[in-house]
Structures are given as C-alpha cells and as structure tokens.
Amino acid sequence: MLDADFFRRWMTATAASVDREAERLTALDSPIGDADHGSNLQRGFHAVTAVLEKEAPATPGAVLVLAGRQLISTVGGASGPLYGTLLRRTGKALGEDAEVSEGQFADAFRAGVDAVMALGGAAPGDKTMIDALIPAVDALGDGFGAARAAAEEGALATTPLQARKGRASYLGERSIGHQDPGATSSSLLVAALAEANGE
Amino acid sequence: MSDGELVGIVLVSHSAEVAASVAALAKGLAGGGVDVPVAPAGGTEGGGFGTSSELIAAAAASVDRGVGVAVLTDLGSAVLTVKALLAEGDELPDHTRLVDAPFVEGAIAAVVTASTGADLAAVEAAAAEAYTYRKV
Numbered sequence: 001m002l003d004a005d006f007f008r009r010w011m012t013a014t015a016a017s018v019d020r021e022a023e024r025l026t027a028l029d030s031p032i033g034d035a036d037h038g039s040n041l042q043r044g045f046h047a048v049t050a051v052l053e054k055e056a057p058a059t060p061g062a063v064l065v066l067a068g069r070q071l072i073s074t075v076g077g078a079s080g081p082l083y084g085t086l087l088r089r090t091g092k093a094l095g096e097d098a099e100v101s102e103g104q105f106a107d108a109f110r111a112g113v114d115a116v117m118a119l120g121g122a123a124p125g126d127k128t129m130i131d132a133l134i135p136a137v138d139a140l141g142d143g144f145g146a147a148r149a150a151a152e153e154g155a156l157a158t159t160p161l162q163a164r165k166g167r168a169s170y171l172g173e174r175s176i177g178h179q180d181p182g183a184t185s186s187s188l189l190v191a192a193l194a195e196a197n198g199e
Numbered sequence: 200m201s202d203g204e205l206v207g208i209v210l211v212s213h214s215a216e217v218a219a220s221v222a223a224l225a226k227g228l229a230g231g232g233v234d235v236p237v238a239p240a241g242g243t244e245g246g247g248f249g250t251s252s253e254l255i256a257a258a259a260a261s262v263d264r265g266v267g268v269a270v271l272t273d274l275g276s277a278v279l280t281v282k283a284l285l286a287e288g289d290e291l292p293d294h295t296r297l298v299d300a301p302f303v304e305g306a307i308a309a310v311v312t313a314s315t316g317a318d319l320a321a322v323e324a325a326a327a328e329a330y331t332y333r334k335v
Contacts (some may be wrong), residue, residue, distance in 0.1 A: 036249075072283050076249035078276035081283035088287075119282055166275060 001099040006196055007063040008052050013192035015045035021188060028181040032168040036077055037181040044075040044083070060100050064091025078166060079182065082116055082129065083189070089115035106140035113137050120165060127161040127168065127175065129182035136190040144194040151190035155183040206313040206322045207236040207262025207292075210306055211255055211272040211281060213248045215241035221303055225310035233314040236262035250276040252283075256290050263292035267319030269309050270295060271326060273302045294319060300326035 018025070022038035029037035048067045057063045068088030071080050090112030094100050100108075113133045122128040132154040139150035158180035166182075168175045208225075212218035218241025226237055238258035243249040259268050268291070272278050281297045284290040296319060298305065305326035312325035 034248075040249075069287075072280065072287075073252045076243040076247070076251060076276070078279050080250075080252075081276065081279035085283055085286070119279060119286075 001101060002060060002105060003099045004056075004058055004060055004063050007060045008056075009196035010192055011045070011048050011052055011063065011067050013195040014189050015049045017188045017192050017195075018042055018045050018185065021184075025181050025185055028179055028184055032163065032171055032175045032178045033181055034077075034167060037079060037185065040075045040077040040079055041083075041185055044071045044080055047071075047074040059094075059096055059098055060105075061091045061094035061096060064088065064094065067091075078120075079129075079185065082120055082182070083185075085119050086112045086116045086133075088112075102140070102143070106137070109140065110137045122165045125161060126165045127158045127163040127180045127183070128165050129180070129186040131155070131158045131161070131180065132183040132186035132190065136186070143199075144190075144197050145199050148187075148191045148194045148199075151187040155179060155187040158183045203316065204264035204266045205233070205235050205316060206266055206319050207238070207259070207264060207268040208306065208309050208313060208322075209255065209258045209262060209268060209270045210237065210239045210241075210302070211250065211258075211270060211277045212239070212241040212302065213250065213273055213275070213277060215239070215246065217241055217273070221306050224303070225306040228307050229310045229314045231314055235310050235313045236264060237310055238262045250280045252280050252290070255281060255284060259291045259295055263295075267294040267296070267322075268292050269298045269313070269319060269322050269326065271298050271300055271302055271305050271309060296323060298323045298326045299330075301329050304329035304332065 018041045022042045026038035029035050047070045064087045068084040072084030090108045093108035093111040122130045132151040135150035135154040136147040139146040163169045163175035210218045210222050218239030222237045222239040238261050240254040240258040244251045308329045309322050309326040312322045
C-alpha cells in the first residue's frame with residue numbers, strides 16, 4: 001500500500017531529478033520550444049517541495065492536489081497547467097483514503113492523463129508528454145519499474161515524430177529529429193515513482 | 200443588465216506590454232464615456248514572458264461587477280492556465296468564461312459590446328464573431 005509519505009517522496013524525487021536534468025530539458029527545448037522547460041519545471045517543483053514540507057497533507061490525494069495547485073500557480077509556461085492538472089486530477093481520483101493500492105493509483109493516474117489530454121487536446125503521436133504518459137499508464141499494472149521503462153521508451157520514440165501541438169507545431173517538419181522535452185520530463189516524473197518505491 | 204453593471208474583461212497575454220496595449224486600444228476604441236472594467240494580465244509575476252495564474256486571478260477579481268467576466272487569451276500557456284483555473288472552481292469569480300476569440304479584434308469587440316450594457320453571452324458572441332471577419 002502507498003501512503004502520503006510515498007507520494008511526498010515521489011514529489012521530492014521528481015524535484016531532485018528535474019534539478020539534475022534541468023539543463024538537458026532546456027537544451028531539448030531550445031531547437032523546438034522557447035528554451036525554458038527545465039527552468040520552468042525547476043521553479044514549479046521547488047515550490048511543490050516547499051509547500052509539502054510546510055503543510056504535510058495527510059492523504060495521498062491531498063498531497064497530489066496540493067502539488068498540482070502549486071505547479072499551476074508557479075510554472076509560468078504550458079507545462080504548469082498540464083502537470084498541475086495531471087497531479088490534481090490524479091489526487092482527486094484517489095479520494096480521501098489514507099493509503100491506496102498500486103491498482104488504485106494506476107486507475108487514478110489514468111484519470112489524470114485523460115484530463116491532460118482533454119486540457120491540451122493532444123493525442124498519442126502528437127509529440128507531447130502524452131507519448132510518455134500513455135505507455136507508462138499502460139505498463140503500471142506490471143509495476144513502477146515497467147512504467148519507468150515504458151515512459152523512457154515513449155520519450156525516445158518522440159524523436160522522429162512531427163509536432164502537432166504547442167509551439168513546436170509551428171515548426172512543421174523542422175520539429176522532426178528532436179526528442180520532445182515534455183515527453184522527457186514526463187519520463188522523469190514516472191521514473192521518480194520507481195525511485196520513491198526504492199526501485 | 201437591469202442593475203446597470205457591466206461585464207468585466209480580462210486580457211491574458213504572454214507579454215505584459217501586449218496585454219496592457221490591447222486593453223488601452225480596446226478602451227480607446229470603445230469610446231462613449233462608458234468605463235468598461237478591463238484588466239490586463241500579461242507575462243509572469245517576475246516581469247518575464249509567460250503566464251501567471253496569480254495575475255489572472257487578481258485581474259478577474261478586479262473587473263468583477265457581479266454580472267460575469269470574459270477572459271480573452273493569446274496562446275499556449277495562457278489558454279491552458281485559464282482552463283486549469285476554471286477547472287479549479289474557486290479561483291475565478293462566478294460566471295467567468297474563457298472566450299474563444301482572436302486576441303486583439305476579439306478584445307475590441309468584447310469591450311465595445313460590454314460598454315452597451317450587454318450580458319456575458321452577448322459579449323462572448325461578439326468577441327467570437329471577430330473570427331469570421333476575413334481580411335483577404
């Protein structure tokens with residue numbers, strides 16, 4: 001079973017991973033975006049860890065709802081409302097249980113990913129974070145390690161795609177050949193799940 | 200509106216200058232001596248390019264006269280942040296709507312229409328209609 005502490009560890013591990021990879025995320029965002037993905041997410045997840053330390057919500061759902069709120073209000077770019085919605089909807093779907101099973105989490109995370117797709121209007125293959133999140137959700141039934149591998153593979157597979165959403169879509173064919181920064185940061189988020197679980 | 204209050208307009212851009220300029224332009228073209236509540240919410244709180252949910256929420260609160268707030272945005276994170284705030288439920292005044300309209304032309308149509316005392320639905324329709332005005 002997963003408790004509030006597990007979800008706090010997930011957020012802390014994500015923040016640490018975003019810190020480590022911020023330069024790479026921004027480098028990926030330079031040719032096809034506006035070169036701020038790393039710094040935007042760093043600012044957002046620093047705010048998340050700060051508020052979780054201060055408020056220490058007691059349930060998994062409350063941890064994720066609070067984290068999502070912070071991302072929406074602090075990131076400043078499109079990744080804020082997108083990741084904010086992902087975490088908030090996942091948290092809401094978890095309800096008020098003090099502990100949740102991995103299966104409950106998998107269902108809730110799928111609801112979160114569905115909400116991101118509804119907000120951004122992106123489908124699989126559009127070269128967005130969805131291309132890492134959908135494979136991860138599909139693999140969650142086999143555990144966090146499987147989800148991590150699926151998300152990484154999904155992020156790598158965005159390289160040959162042409163972007164159809166966001167700023168990169170204006171570049172048309174010039175977006176081909178670059179790994180999507182959003183899919184890459186999504187794979188970090190999923191990898192941090194495994195890390196929080198000691199995998 | 201029977202109580203004489205006007206619909207509020209919020210203009211959300213990635214740039215503080217763009218939001219402020221479009222607000223000034225729309226108010227200038229509305230004329231008629233009616234002071235439509237219009238507030239820009241441009242850029243991030245730090246003054247950079249981007250979107251700030253805090254600035255949006257403050258702008259919406261400042262133009263809310265109780266008869267609705269129409270929010271017009273430019274692109275990307277501006278659209279997504281307003282949608283996320285609306286989904287939160289309690290971040291924006293009641294009867295706040297994201298209006299699907301071109302930013303500059305829609306803002307002018309919205310402000311002029313609001314100045315007549317029109318309701319939120321009419322302001323929204325006027326702004327959205329700006330999409331149908333072809334230039335070529």
